[in-house]
Amino acid sequence: MVKRELKVNLRGFLIWTGTMLVTLLLIYLVYPSIVSDGKGNKVNEMLEAFPPDLLKAFNMDLAGLDTAYGWLKSEGFTFLYLIIGIYSCLLGSNIVLKEESEKTIEYLAALPITRRRVVLDKVLVSVIYIVSMVAILGIFNVAALNISEQPDNKQLLLLSLTPLFPGIVLFALGLFISTFTHKTKKMLGISIGLVFAMYILGVISEMGEQVKALRYLSVFTLADSRGVITNTELKPACVIVSLILFAGLIILSLVRYQKKELV
Amino acid sequence: MSETILEIKNLTKYYGKVKGVENLSLSLNRGEIFGFIGPNGAGKSTTIRSIMNLINKDAGSVLFHGKELTRDDVEAKSRIGYLQSEVFLYDDLTVKGIFDHHENFYRNVPSAAGIHEKRQELVSRLKLDETRPIEDISLGNLKKVGIVLALMHNPELIIMDEPTSGLDPIMQNVFYELLREEKEKGNTVFYSTHILSEVSKVCDRVGIIRNGELIRAGQVDEISDKQLTFVTVSSDEVDALVAELGVKVLSREEDTVRFANHFPDDELIKKLSNYRIRKILIEEATLEEMFMHYYEEGQADGKA
Numbered sequence: 001m002v003k004r005e006l007k008v009n010l011r012g013f014l015i016w017t018g019t020m021l022v023t024l025l026l027i028y029l030v031y032p033s034i035v036s037d038g039k040g041n042k043v044n045e046m047l048e049a050f051p052p053d054l055l056k057a058f059n060m061d062l063a064g065l066d067t068a069y070g071w072l073k074s075e076g077f078t079f080l081y082l083i084i085g086i087y088s089c090l091l092g093s094n095i096v097l098k099e100e101s102e103k104t105i106e107y108l109a110a111l112p113i114t115r116r117r118v119v120l121d122k123v124l125v126s127v128i129y130i131v132s133m134v135a136i137l138g139i140f141n142v143a144a145l146n147i148s149e150q151p152d153n154k155q156l157l158l159l160s161l162t163p164l165f166p167g168i169v170l171f172a173l174g175l176f177i178s179t180f181t182h183k184t185k186k187m188l189g190i191s192i193g194l195v196f197a198m199y200i201l202g203v204i205s206e207m208g209e210q211v212k213a214l215r216y217l218s219v220f221t222l223a224d225s226r227g228v229i230t231n232t233e234l235k236p237a238c239v240i241v242s243l244i245l246f247a248g249l250i251i252l253s254l255v256r257y258q259k260k261e262l263v
Numbered sequence: 264m265s266e267t268i269l270e271i272k273n274l275t276k277y278y279g280k281v282k283g284v285e286n287l288s289l290s291l292n293r294g295e296i297f298g299f300i301g302p303n304g305a306g307k308s309t310t311i312r313s314i315m316n317l318i319n320k321d322a323g324s325v326l327f328h329g330k331e332l333t334r335d336d337v338e339a340k341s342r343i344g345y346l347q348s349e350v351f352l353y354d355d356l357t358v359k360g361i362f363d364h365h366e367n368f369y370r371n372v373p374s375a376a377g378i379h380e381k382r383q384e385l386v387s388r389l390k391l392d393e394t395r396p397i398e399d400i401s402l403g404n405l406k407k408v409g410i411v412l413a414l415m416h417n418p419e420l421i422i423m424d425e426p427t428s429g430l431d432p433i434m435q436n437v438f439y440e441l442l443r444e445e446k447e448k449g450n451t452v453f454y455s456t457h458i459l460s461e462v463s464k465v466c467d468r469v470g471i472i473r474n475g476e477l478i479r480a481g482q483v484d485e486i487s488d489k490q491l492t493f494v495t496v497s498s499d500e501v502d503a504l505v506a507e508l509g510v511k512v513l514s515r516e517e518d519t520v521r522f523a524n525h526f527p528d529d530e531l532i533k534k535l536s537n538y539r540i541r542k543i544l545i546e547e548a549t550l551e552e553m554f555m556h557y558y559e560e561g562q563a564d565g566k567a
Contacts, residue, residue, distance in 0.1 A: 004364060008355065103351035107412070109317055111368045112341035115334060258334075261318045 092174025093187035165242035172249030179256035265292035274323035283309035298466030344418030350409035359393035
């Protein structure tokens with residue numbers, strides 16, 4: 001089962017990871033010309049005109065755009081959180097549900113295997129792919145930036161781990177929500193909408209004290225890139241909360257799936 | 264006394280307010296082929312999906328060897344073969360790929376020893392090409408793949424929902440032969456169909472389901488031999504004759520009527536002897552006619 005799931009989901013993994021790698025590669029290739037001849041400083045000067053809360057929301061108050069690493073710490077990771085989040089949420093909402101949607105569930109349910117094992121095998125495969133995606137992108141960023149610049153490698157490595165936390169929680173959330181429906185079509189809009197809604201809430205929550213509480217509604221808070229950039233360490237609370245949310249949602253999904261009518 | 268393999272007790276399932284099955288009870292004995300017949304929407308698939316735990320029962324239970332068949336009873340599931348009415352398999356695999364995948368699940372199942380040899384035999388008898396991708400094969404071949412998957416692990420209970428749909432007549436005969444062989448080995452078959460001629464060909468016992476309720480169950484011969492005949496009579500006194508017999512006329516053309524008759528033959532002849540009969544034809548009801556009779560009777564009673 002694990003072997004087959006790895007094979008079935010490999011193509012999607014390669015497409016998503018490959019697209020992100022190509023995008024990052026292009027940015028790293030063109031970035032030197034963007035910031036050459038002091039243009040980077042001009043960009044930074046221009047950014048100073050923006051409201052401080054807005055800059056804070058994208059870590060632009062901590063990192064300038066005059067280097068590729070600076071870009072990665074601000075806009076780059078924003079892009080990675082969003083794309084890895086969408087991939088993870090779609091994976092969660094599809095991996096079990098597609099058996100019902102494609103009507104192969106009648107065959108699968110007749111096999112000598114428990115429903116729990118079906119779900120857990122698929123969770124294992126998904127975690128392998130999400131971790132692999134984060135690892136590949138992290139290694140690529142470290143390698144690419146070390147060629148052109150001298151980044152703080154410890155900080156960069158820790159930052160590279162941060163997409164994993166919202167990623168696994170969004171995966172588990174997608175899986176849990178998918179236990180309430182029978183069609184993957186419905187889940188596509190729900191998953192993408194959910195990720196964007198959480199992302200926007202996360203951004204807004206950084207824009208002032210009055211809206212700070214909104215951060216608790218966004219899983220992207222768990223990435224805590226500001227904390228990593230400022231302190232060069234992962235906040236243990238974020239790691240623990242991510243693992244608790246992941247485990248809790250997987251348990252809830254198992255409970256729901258156990259009782260679900262499959263046809 | 265024959266051993267009961269599967270027992271369904273008071274099974275009830277509603278889809279919202281719509282009845283799927285209600286209070287349905289039946290049992291299957293070792294080594295028999297049990298035909299489960301009924302029109303579309305009668306509750307056949309609901310019954311099967313309840314047995315397979317694909318849907319949740321509202322009430323009742325399904326016992327396999329006297330033990331509740333739960334959705335996670337892996338040991339029991341390894342001894343059951345299931346063929347769904349519409350076969351959906353993984354499109355990215357070839358026929359060989361799905362059979363290999365299937366075999367992997369039965370590696371440590373003692374009752375499935377010899378699964379590979381059985382697969383090869385079934386593939387050869389059903390004339391399947393294992394190199395073909397699942398997404399490219401015809402409906403009939405997909406059904407054949409489903410049959411191999413249901414039988415290859417040597418299950419002692421085989422549950423089949425409309426198994427011959429899509430099979431050509433030659434393959435249907437091969438399939439009937441396979442079922443008879445399973446029966447000879449002592450395996451039990453639950454055979455759901457709406458094709459009545461199949462039931463008389465392969466089944467030992469039959470259950471008729473209508474509107475979610477089991478209305479009759481018994482040996483195929485027993486049901487066919489029940490005192491139901493169809494009588495066609497031509498007489499100048501046809502109205503008086505029908506009034507005396509109190510039968511429901513199925514068709515009428517001038518002074519010729521056709522009706523379903525429940526009287527024993529000698530009693531019928533005695534009653535008819537009071538009238539001038541020009542022509543009479545008494546036909547034994549076939550299983551199909553029996554089924555239609557029961558079904559129409561129910562409809563007339565407002566039950567269907």
